Amino acid sequence: MRIFSKVMLVIIFLFLIAISIVEEVVVTGGLCDAMTDCLYLENLTDEKEDVRTLQIALAVDDLEYHWKNNESAMCYLVNHKNIQEIGLEISKLKVYQKENDLKEFRACLDSIKFYSQSYLHFMGANLHNVL
Secondary structure (H helix, E strand, C coil): HHHHHHHHHHHHHHHHHHHHHHHHHHHHHHHHHEEEEEEHHHHCCCCCCCCCCCCHHHHHHHHHHCCCCCCCCHHHHCHHHHHHHHHHHHHHHHHHHHCCHHHHHHHHHHHHHHHHHHHHHHHHHHHHHHH
16 A cells, blocks of 8 residues: 555656646746747837838737737636736737827837736746745
């Protein structure tokens, strides 16, 4: 009976390690994708007065598409309320793009970058989060 208990303990320990690794890969990948898409959008909007161009619209749609795919995977691992702000900012981003409000458009991009950076800090696996 003792050997069975030790085997089960090892299996549970390996399962927890696997879940931690999957969580780290999924969360970090999703947030890094959002950050990369925002940086690309920032480069597109530098020195532009009109954000209603086709290239910017496609980049915003790509950001939204990537975020929805990544968010659906992250919702199994992270509380949805913790990551919903990025989705809300992407929705605002689309509205500001249609209204050609460059100031608010850039503010939304900055908010998405801020949320991505801060979530990477507190959702990532590190010793501080474990203790």
